[in-house]
Amino acid sequence: MFSSAARRRRVKTSTALALGAVAGIAALALGMLASGRGKRVVKRAVAHWNLRQRSATKVVERPFAQLAASQVGYAPSMAKQFSSARAFGRFQVKGVRDGAVVFDGGAPVRTVNTDLLGPIRTVWIGDFSALRTPGRYTIVADGGDASFPFEIGPDVFDRPLRAVQRWFYYQRAFTAVDAAHAEGPWVHPSDADKAPPGVRMGWHDAGDLSIYSASLNTALFWLLETYSDFRPAADDTNLPESGNGVPDLLDEARWGLEWLLSVQDASGGFRNTTCQDQYRSYGTNTPNNVPPYKHGEVGTLATARAVGNLAYASTLFHAYDPAFADRCLQAAQNGYRYLKRGWSENSDGRTCPAYQADGNMEVGRHARMFAAAGMLLATGEARFRDDFEESFIDLQYDPSYHHLNGFAAQLYLRAPAGNPARKRDLRDRLRALAASSRADGEKHPFGWATRYHWGSIGAAFTRSGSYNVKACLDDPFTNAADCDQALANVHYALGRNLLQLCYVSGLRGTTRSRSWAFHHWLAALRARPHDFPGMVAGGPNPAPDPNDGSKPDGWPVPVWGYWGDPAFPRDGSTPLDGRYTDNDSWSTNEVSVDWQGAALYSLYFAQWAARRR
Secondary structure, three states, X not given: OOOOHHHHHHHHHHHHHHHHHHHHHHHHOHXXXXXXXXXXXXXXXXXXXXXXXXXXXXXXXXXXXXXXXXXXXXXXXXXXXXXXXXXXXXXXXXXXXXXXXXXXXXXXXXXXXXXXXXXOOEEEEEEOOOOOOOEEEEEEEOOOOEEOOEEEOOOOOHHHHHHHHHHHHHOEOOOOEOHHHHOOOOOEOOOHHHOOOOOOOOEOOXXXXXXXXXXXXXXXXXXXXXXXXXXXXXXXXXXXOOOOOOOHHHHHHHHHHHHHHHOXXXXXXXXXEEEOOOOOOOOOOOOXXXXXXXXXXXXXXXXXXXXXXXXXXXXXXXXXXXXXXXXXXXXXXXXXXXXHHOOOOOOXXXXXXXXXXXXXXXXXXXXHHHHHHHHHHHHOOHHHHHHHHHHOOOOOOOOOOOOOHHHHHHHHHHOOOOXXXXXXXXXXXXXXXXXXXXXXXXXXXXXXXXXXXXXXXXXXXHHHHHOHHHHHHHOOOOOXXXXXHHHHHHHHHOOOOOOOOEOEOOOOOOOOEOOOOEOHHHHHHOOOOOOOXXXXXXXXXXXXXXXXXXXXXXXXXXXXXXXXXXXXXXOOOOOHHHOOOOOOOOOOOEOEHHHHHHHHHHHHHHHHHHHHO
């Protein structure tokens, strides 16, 4: 199971011992490496040592040992609930500093039957919403179970929001991450010389170093949507651009927009990637030591995504940089002309095929719908309304990097030139999807409305951000249940879950949080702490990849994947909500630029709700 701060200290000590011992083994074996047998002996010795040291870091506790609540906390007027694996008659909320009882709670407000938690089939829900006094607290049930500490206060989401937004700075491509802005040991020299000619900026996609149109454009949509809905003005988050009079959120969005502009070719079309197609051993790859990046191909899918976002951006940047806004709109117009010349194509290229959807007609319609909505918003021209209708796909499921119709709907609703009847239909459909999200949250033991698949944390933020947040912003009184559902998804990610884990790294005040992501650069950097703050995990995955296994004989670092890590033993009987490991697991514990954007949007909503309610 997961550890507390005590386990992290033990891991640090054990790691130092292991590195010293492995170095000794390697030195002893130098003379043996000329033979295959010698290599096998060394690998077995290294694996044995690493497994032994890793096993010593395992912390044994009963499943769901604490009361599950957010480790970050709640605004005074927010709904506040916790989940318990055991029945209780009463509970108390106590101050952390003096142990004083500040709230006496009664019996559970309801129970939830579930098949998500293995042998735990019923969960009891407690409510302490009436506690509004700011402070740092813990919950204690009459049976002795307790929660990790948390805060109540109007600014509880400020630090998490800042950390999640600054993630994009650490992931910036083709630049240095320097000590003046890193706020810690996570630095590297510029990798600008690795970019293909003319390519600049962008964000490394995930734990790998490539840049992909599909995921970057999804993240860009969420950053632009965040600014549209919440208008954050902060210009002091310690970016290189901070203090320039432009909100730092828009400065960060521009980093992605500039990459789009740099991968548009003379035809008006956009490339689908700037990528690395192979890596050396895990733990040896840094942004500045990899081979030169490769150009992707120009295609209609990448072009449609870029057109939608560049058109959207042109409407937001005009107040701060009219010349840049005009560049964005001109690039979008040129891209749309390219798109119209190949309107029936669905081309995506074959270089670095992650996210590839070449020839997929449905994905093509989604992308064209998004492009048309963006152009309608930016220009008001009726032809884009017609193109939107021609490509229209009804909202049946949540938006994603391939299924852009949900994002297109949001742009269309913002467009003054949109058809009123179509807008009514879209709003009706979004309300129905919000109700479905609420219903799923009501049935979940932690109030979480997600889709259990790869990237489930991001899936929940995408779902509530697309539906429940919008309903709440539209009418926070009538749609108070939607406000609460969107916040419940935030609370899950911050600690109210089976593992009682904050799925965001480096947040001050959390007791048990994500600390070790799959990440090529960080594996090579070997900094302490390993993760920079604000990294949002993929989360529970119902089917972790069979290839996501451990390599205890890995060199220069062992690799601990979802399978085979003695610190986090997992097998087919692991409960669904616990199918995650805080290690090098790429199928449960990688980062991704697209869900980072959705998480940021949800945290801005939480901050808005905290200040408003």
